[in-house]
Amino acid sequence: MRWLRQVASLLLAAVLLAGPPLLLVRVVGWPSAGGARAAFWQWVREPLTDQSLIMMVGVLAWLLWAFVAYIVTVRTVQRLWAGVRWLRRLPLPTPWQATATGMAGAAALTIATPATSAVGVDGEGTTTSATDTVRDDVERRGTVDGVAVSGGWLPHSLAEQVSVAAGLVWLRRRRVYLPTHPRRYDEGAGDLAPLPATVAAIQATTSHHSTSPPAQAAAGVPVIGFPPTRVGLTGPGALDAARGLLITVLLSRMRQSTTGLLITRRALDMLLGPAAARLQPGAGLRIADSAAHATTLLTAPDTATAPGGVDGGRLPVLILDQPPEGMLADALPRVATVVVLAGWPHATTWHVAADGHTHASDAAAAGGRVCVLDAVATTDLLTVTGHLHPPAPDTPTHSAPQARIPRQAAPRHDGVELGRRLRVRVLGEPTLLVDGTVLALRRTAARQALVFLAVHPDGVDSHLMAEALWPGLPAHRLTGRLYTTLSELRTVVHATTGLHVVDRAGNRYRLHPDHVDVDLWRLRAVVDHAAAALTDAAAAWRAVIDAYTGDLAAGHTWAWLDPHRETARRHVLDAYTALAAAAPDPRQALAYLQDGIRVDPYNADLHQRAARILTDLGEHTAAAELSDRYTRRLTTAGLHLDDTALIRPGA
Template identity: 50%
Template sequence: MRWPRQVASLLFLTLLLAGPPLLLVRIVGWPVQGWPTLRQIQLWVAQPLTEQTLTTALTLFAWLVWLFLAYTVTVRALRRVRAGARWLRRMPLPTPLQATATGMAGAAAFGAAANTTTAPPAHPLAMAAGTLDDPDGIKPAATSDDTRDGVVVAGGWLPHEVAEQIAAAAAMVWLRRRCTYLARPHSSPGRDKQDLAPLPATVAAVQAALAADQTRPPPPAGAAPAGTGDAPKPLPGLVAGLPPGGAGLVGDGALAAGRGLLVTALLARLRQPSGDAPVVITRAALTMLLGSAADLIRQDLPSLQVAATVDDATSFLTSSLTDEQPPSAPEQPERHDSRAALGAATPAVLILDVPPPAGRVEGALPTGAVTVVVLDAWPAAVTWQIDATGHTHDPRRATQARPRLCVLDPVATTDLLAVIGHAHPAPLDTHAQHPTENGVALPRPRVPHQSTGDQRSPRTRGTATAASRRLELRVLGEPAILLDGEPLTIRRSAALQILVFLTVHRDGAGSRQLVEAIWPGLPAHTLTGRLYTTLSDLRGALRSASGSPVIDHTDDRYRLNPAYLDTDLWRLQAAARHAATEVTDRLTAWQAVIDAYGGDLAAGYAWPWLESPREATRRHAIDAYAALAALQPDPRRALALLQGGIRVDPYNEDLHLRAMKALATLGDPHAISELRDSYTRRLAAAGLEPGDHFRNTAAHLSSAYLSGR
């Protein structure tokens, strides 16, 4: 029972606050009886150290100590009161309908016989990413309607179909980065450039929300994105819910719904052939939706066409749908293939800022080929009233149910459009990245051999005490923490994620950084307590097992102490740094990198923050295989090493080009064709195509061998 301890603490605090002033007043009196006279000041200056002055000074010091204690207690009490007030404000209150239902249920319960059953809670619980088996990871859903039919992010609400397409587009971005990476040593300039930058926060929030929904899991890391390839799906979400021909959008959520339409329509183009019908928007409408970001976004979206006026947009669509070349206009960027068949699975989408003239769109375009959306009232067609949450209402049919539309704010829209632009499945072209036509030479090391040495900080350098035991953290492959070869049980999934995160961020991470990585899309200030609980449990478990403070906490930063813990990731990174600067025994150095690579970072987990460090770690192995193959005089041994690199990353184009050149050296054109075809099929399954440089190189190698014969 905790209440006796709490009562005792309260009595002790009361005694501590009331006792000292009572004793001081009763024994010594008040410290100041009045302002000193001039004569008293002169006497004090002449003889400052007297019994009276020392007594007064000690009394004042005692009062100051008591005032500091009272101030501290008051501040803590006010914080407790403020936290309680915030909790009361967040506590969900029943709606009138729920209150009525509760009253009826209570009356029925009192009047019913025995053997009653307990009803499930009215609001389902949604779980944050990385906490599916963590009791502390459960958070109340915003509303049952929000979580049942869609995903809530900081910038709005998305239907599940749209959220899944965002996750697929994010997977496509990382897949394209894997395809276009060129092997190079660890210290080469430009190696860790922006192609390892993490995706925007809105995308991470969508991925976390999908991971929390066990009925709709996100695509696994490294797998072909869902919804791409040869089996197109119907246009999801917003466009599918609009009336035939389109509608006008008005109300508080009209612009937010327009942004949702733009994102949804462009997502559909990721899953359709490159000649599919485009998305056309007027310049004024794009500015209304995105503001100053409009000019930056449209340059990265090949499927988005920007027209100056309604007439220009209609003319462009007319030419596109009739297989004619669109007229030149300064507002329309060039596109590699802007035609669409009349019977395309996805209709063209036309977004206007003002209603078109009567008969202008209908008379120029085939029926059903275009969905027109006007960001204003449209007297000649259906006009929907949209509230801020995306719920639609048709004033002419008030009793008829209407779909809920995707709504996004400008920041979330910009984040999602940036990902769509990077994920657009245009044919890969890495020709500009290759320094030569015949091969890719690894740059020479720029500095002489340097010993990696002890990477620990001076504060933690040294050996563990005799009473402590060193832990081994394995994060390459399936994560596990070992003590004397035996795995330790980590009760909380968030704790395991924290261990991997701190391993990646060897210099440590702050509490806010940890919260934003593990629970993206949720307010950081509401999750601090959950983080502290998880960290306290994790630090206690590791200390109990090893007898050492494995996780240091200094200045609100947490870091793994290398004096008491070692990881396979740190050994791999040290080997990669050593190999990049080795000049005497490069074969052994690169082989050490290959031996240290035990698999993908945290294999089997799809945490939103994980893709960037996972790809950086994978590149260590790719560089090692490519460098070791380049140093091999035996082409068969070089080919075996390149095949090992392809097993590490079967999507990397550079490794396949090197392998085809090794096969050409061995004189095996049939194997070249098989390798080219298998790689092309693998990319096609993911919705990608090999670049022209890859095709031309494969054809050149085959023809060169045949002509040589």
Template identity: 45%
Template sequence: MNWPRRVMSAVIVLAVLTVPPWLLATLAGPPLPGWPSSAQLRDWIADPLTRRTLTAGLTTAAWILWFTLAYTVAVSTARKLQAGARWLSRVPLPTPWQAAATGMAGAAALTAAHTPTAEPPAPATPVSTGDQHRHIPDTTRTHSGEGVTVEGGWLPDETAQQITAAAALLWLRRRRTYQPGHPADSSPPTPLPATVTAVQAATAHPPESTPTGTAVPHLPAAGVALTGDGATDAARGVLITRLLAALHHPPDTTSMLITRAALTTLVGAIEADNIPGLRVVDTVEQATTLLSSHAHLPAAPDGDAEPPELVLLIDPATAATAGRLIASTVSQARVVTFAATEFGHTWHVDRHGHTRDQQAGQPGPRLCVLDRTAATDLLTVLTRPTTETPHDSSDPELSLPRTANSLRIPRQPARSASRPPAPPAPAPPVARLQVLGRPALIIDGQPVTIRRSAALQVLVLLAVHPEGATTTHLVHAIWPGLPAHTVTGRLYTTLSDLRTAIRAATPTALVDHTDDRYHLNPHAVDVDLWRLHTAVHHAATTLTDPTPAWQTVIDTYTGDLAAGHSWTWIDPPREATRRLVLDAYTHLASTQSDPEHRLRLLQDAIRVDPYNEPMHRLAAEHLRAQGEPDAATRLLHSLQQRLHAAGIADGQPAPTPR
């Protein structure tokens, strides 16, 4: 309410209107005591500037000023009164019937308010003590314990967790096969598709252990035909979920047969040779022949000759072909067709994955449904890398670079190689942002408490992109899978909270917004990642001895980028930064003439990335050259154990400890 302010304004206006005329009347008399006589006029003309004349003039001017003020107040008051009168004239008065109806409604409401009820009151909605925007609902990506909805389909919880685990394994495979210090492997890490990052964000936290089950429901032994609006999307879901389960099988095992026409219909023309567990046949007859051959083979204990578990194809050409296909299936195999008219059991699938058995008239299990874009995105985490890790120690790929021509400027994320380094700041920065290792913002020697995880992501993301990031870029990175217009408010709230935390420590603005881009103030913030990039650029372009420059790169690296955080966007820049350091170790080792020092550098590089196989084999080669073959064997043995424990050992049995 603002009535005290209104009362005070009225008192002030009343004082201005009453006090000045009272003072003038008391001290100087009335404004016109009387008309001047002819004698007074002659005296004023003869001597106009007398004390009495000046006093009368000033008094008259004061009275004129007061009259002007009083006139202004009177006119304003009259206008307000007139406007109020017009408003009152337009207010509709209730008719007698309306007054009666209003009274009856009020009586009913009063009676209902005092009527006892046996139902308990609704429980209060719990309020999170963390990010106040964490539980804002959305319709594009949900994870409510009954599956994950993404743009382009729906996945069961188990399938979503398997996708998250497969994405983590994909990054481990990339780390394993990277060739440090060689231009042939200098391309930056490719980010995962949008559907994969949306699934990662929906599952919130990666599973502690890799799921080993399959989300494919129990299918009828006689085969099943998928019909309805969601038949094709459900067939894609069956394809993805079965291939996810095949990741845990030996690499030479065929878990699924699919006709080329069915594969093209589902995901387009793709290269299927690098997808584990998938075998493509040209015709249904080939699938029938292959299944028949497996049906007459004895079960192999090693699993190499195990029959396919599922056959996926389009409508068989004839009923006879369908009959032979069903007759040739063994107990482990299930045949799934889509767009079929009649084949075994028929399940009607809607676009949300809900099924209904047409013969029994009963609802069936809910199937994973994916459109072509979503299925193609998810196939990315299922495809084996095409780069083969060399196993021959004499391979030139395993040797250290020997000439200056092999030195290259490593790709720096989101920065142009031709862009010169930024000039030094004229004054020392007031803040230090540490993103290598555990992220921390330090101002005047004291860490700044950042309450929101999204605010910390903004700082690290702007450190990764020194040229800045737009609102859309920030929203898509921090909240993947959600429409930008639905979460832009979260970003503004996050930035406001971040600026408040910074302002409490320093008046200097650390996050600027210019040209529709947010960026860190390079004159106010010292970022360790920027110093690392500058050191790499200097080491790769120096014309003198590069040894001190590469050592500076190694000394600047204090840990993985944003260590301890599993944000969906962090893996590409984190891997790119790790590769910069591996390249630095490789180039620095190539300049050393002392074998012991060179071996220590390679061992330090292995500590940076314990999954990099070329670095292990390079260190093993140097151990053998120094007459320590047993140490080389132990080193490679520990690598195989580590790869097998991570699930990226290409299906070889776990090595036994020695």
């Protein structure tokens, strides 16, 4: 390895520089001008005596060492000067990037290297450098105090809440799934629709920067989550700021269960447009017909227990399309934080810039930056708060998967195997194996690309693949990243095995079916076989269980992964449920259900079935303990307690 050679070179240089002087000092002593002259004249007078020869050899040895030391010194100076010249040519961030984030500028000065060319999978040259990575990070997150996405800007704290809420969406989907009879492998279930693009971009950004959370004060501008008791919004970012407040309140409601939002219908139409018709009130969100109606809702006797009531917490937020008049102008701020989508002469008015920076009409009011979102981004984020279901995709993003034939033995001639096949394991920790030996992939992106191609056996469009792997990055950066990633994957495999792992057909990429054996493809094949089995169905169901060796890409949190991971998990839950339903012995059925619970400890139906069997067997204490453990698990995960009502024994 390169660093070993460098260490060996340093050790050899140290020996050459330090060894001869130590030896010469012990034999002939330190060199001096007087000693050298004496040795020279003694050699002139008596050139062939033993003492003269020894002294001249010593002088020559010191001269030789000095020559070696001179060469090493000159070489060191040359390398240092080359480093200084390279630093002077170092590619620095643009002024905008340096202004946007000092952290990004520091990173560029630390890790930037000259651009290097790489040949893409199609033979196209692509240019990547460390500064490209820094630039992508800046474009992805905006500033050190927030996250920039297509359609707006969020503070880091709010972005983290979006990621948490997105995780809860998938936990709820797992909880309510009802295992059924094994069916053909299908990823088209409506409740497995991927979360919107804005959510995926935020998930990718928060995951990318989770190891070093930025300081909110780094930008010097305070981030405002909630406005004062009453405020009017004007300026180009006024409606975007109101949308950001709407999302802030609803996400806060999910965490605190005390703060809610009330909005008039006209204000809702102004903020969401056509999507307002799909908005579902509830869980901290209510809709009023007018300001007077809002007053009635806020002052009703049951306000303290209604969603979004004061209940000892923060005042509920009321968003109005126009300033309240008369007594309402004084009454509403006492029971709610009132935000008006226009100037408000009797309150502080914020002029909101497009990027979220505010300037208050009241000189005493402190300015700051607020979350700003356009209508599309807001609609996307409402899906994770549970107030808006995402529409079903019009067309599938990939071809329907086909059943794969189990691996065949490689062809042989006179007992010698003519070909080799790669094994790709994606159920569990993603691994690429050649003849049972793990083939290391240096880039994390190459491992992610390998799994993505594995879940799309019939290929996937390059643009869809790039957008899935790097959500939220600008489009002009995606093509080069994809080519570089796939190029490394192909190069590493081909250098080791001589095989082509990635196959291209038009603008679609896939894992080469003749060279690659994927465990997920095997699972799909046995699932399809179990769905069609007319005889010995139990054996077919057990084959599904045996083929499922772990969650898809276990331990990874790529934003595109959840629908595919949940699809595979559901098929094995179907197999466990079918075996339990067909088992003549209730204890054997209970064992199958318990195995299914280990695969998905959040599924309510499996817990219901298991608790019911325990109750029928007279083991009431065990049934209660099972339900209590499930309740605690949901509570720890952040799901509401009312979500556990389905799993009481006998339910």
